[in-house]
Amino acid sequence: MQQQHNEDDVILRLRDVKVHFPLKGGFMQKTTAHVKAIDGVNLDVYRGEVLGLVGESGCGKTTLGKTILQLIHSTNGEITYRSTDEQETDLTKLKDHELFPYRKRLQIVFQDPHSSLNPAFTIFGSLEDPLKKYGIKSREERRKIIGDLLEAVNMRREYMDRYPHEFSGGQRQRIGIARALSIEPELIICDEAVSALDVSIQAQVLQLLMKLKQEKNLTYIFITHDLSVTEYICDRIAVMYLGRIVELCASEDLYARRLHPYTQALLSAIPVADLDKQTKRIVLEGDVPSPVNPPSGCPFHPRCQFRKDVCSQIEPKLKRYEIDGRDHYAACHLIDLPEAAPNAA
Numbered sequence: 067m068q069q070q071h072n073e074d075d076v077i078l079r080l081r082d083v084k085v086h087f088p089l090k091g092g093f094m095q096k097t098t099a100h101v102k103a104i105d106g107v108n109l110d111v112y113r114g115e116v117l118g119l120v121g122e123s124g125c126g127k128t129t130l131g132k133t134i135l136q137l138i139h140s141t142n143g144e145i146t147y148r149s150t151d152e153q154e155t156d157l158t159k160l161k162d163h164e165l166f167p168y169r170k171r172l173q174i175v176f177q178d179p180h181s182s183l184n185p186a187f188t189i190f191g192s193l194e195d196p197l198k199k200y201g202i203k204s205r206e207e208r209r210k211i212i213g214d215l216l217e218a219v220n221m222r223r224e225y226m227d228r229y230p231h232e233f234s235g236g237q238r239q240r241i242g243i244a245r246a247l248s249i250e251p252e253l254i255i256c257d258e259a260v261s262a263l264d265v266s267i268q269a270q271v272l273q274l275l276m277k278l279k280q281e282k283n284l285t286y287i288f289i290t291h292d293l294s295v296t297e298y299i300c301d302r303i304a305v306m307y308l309g310r311i312v313e314l315c316a317s318e319d320l321y322a323r324r325l326h327p328y329t330q331a332l333l334s335a336i337p338v339a340d341l342d343k344q345t346k347r348i349v350l351e352g353d354v355p356s357p358v359n360p361p362s363g364c365p366f367h368p369r370c371q372f373r374k375d376v377c378s379q380i381e382p383k384l385k386r387y388e389i390d391g392r393d394h395y396a397a398c399h400l401i402d403l404p405e406a407a408p409n410a411a
């Protein structure tokens with residue numbers, strides 16, 4: 067059951083975060099327009115939670131994940147990280163060398179471990195790099211740590227002397243997780259971390275992630291386009307559309323009481339075992355609009371079957387509703403519920 071959180075539990079706070087990539091063209095390669103990949107995201111992530119970030123391809127999930135880690139620099143906004151000693155730092159204000167200690171605390175696991183493990187290196191060779199960087203000078207100590215990490219992800223320590231091609235996709239993903247864990251992070255962004263795996267292997271990797279979360283007191287941001295995965299592992303889910311969060315609430319509330327028409331359409335596409343609970347499939351009209359020229363008003367209105375005039379004129383804010391005593395945020399003009407007292411998402 068999702069608990070209500072308070073201020074002190076916040077590990078990461080995003081305020082009005084925007085990432086606009088310049089599009090260059092013409093003879094002088096001048097900036098002709100911008101891809102508004104992230105366009106005003108406000109979000110609090112709480113220590114120890116699993117926050118799902120879902121939405122169709124191109125809605126900005128990966129860009130947001132990489133921006134949190136400062137692998138991409140934001141155009142606007144604040145990304146405040148609060149460490150266990152309660153010190154707050156706006157990561158967007160730091161220079162590259164100042165980010166060093168934060169890179170240790172914030173890690174990412176990508177979808178395709180094959181491309182992130184160097185085929186020319188043994189697993190030891192790939193995993194020892196971050197350890198060296200963060201000051202583990204003795205080779206013997208690095209071998210001990212990497213052996214322990216492999217065991218933590220249910221693999222044998224002697225596998226450290228093998229090469230990536232000697233492993234299956236599921237095993238490589240577990241090695242990717244071991245690497246993310248090697249410098250003892252506090253928050254891990256899992257970007258489509260199980261999407262490339264068979265369903266049975268997916269379940270094993272998810273179980274492993276949940277076990278490690280408990281043991282190491284981790285926080286996860288779990289990026290996926292697959293809403294059937296998020297229900298079981300996420301405490302809360304943020305639904306993204308065209309670079310914005312359009313709905314955010316406890317996972318069980320999203321499945322039981324989706325407020326935004328976009329979330330309703332996304333969830334209607336998932337088959338459920340209990341046929342009584344299967345809702346009618348809502349087929350979305352048209353394609354996702356271009357983030358270079360997003361629609362006026364509500365970005366979802368051109369595809370929304372319930373749209374009214376106001377939807378094309380005014381962009382709806384992410385408002386807070388209280389449902390069964392829990393926060394439920396949504397950005398839609400058509401929600402007919404009393405708004406709760408203002409509070410940042």
Ligand SMILES: Nc1ncnc2c1ncn2[C@@H]1O[C@H](COP(=O)(O)OP(=O)(O)OP(=O)(O)O)[C@@H](O)[C@H]1O
Pocket residue numbers: 087101102103121122123124125126127128129130291357
């Ligand atoms: N470096 C870049 N330069 C220009 N546009 C970019 C860049 N990176 C991403 N984009 C654009 O930003 C938008 C968001 O992309 P992003 O990869 O974050 O989406 P996503 O939701 O993670 O998609 P997917 O699920 O397919 O990975 C897309 O329109 C993409 O084409």
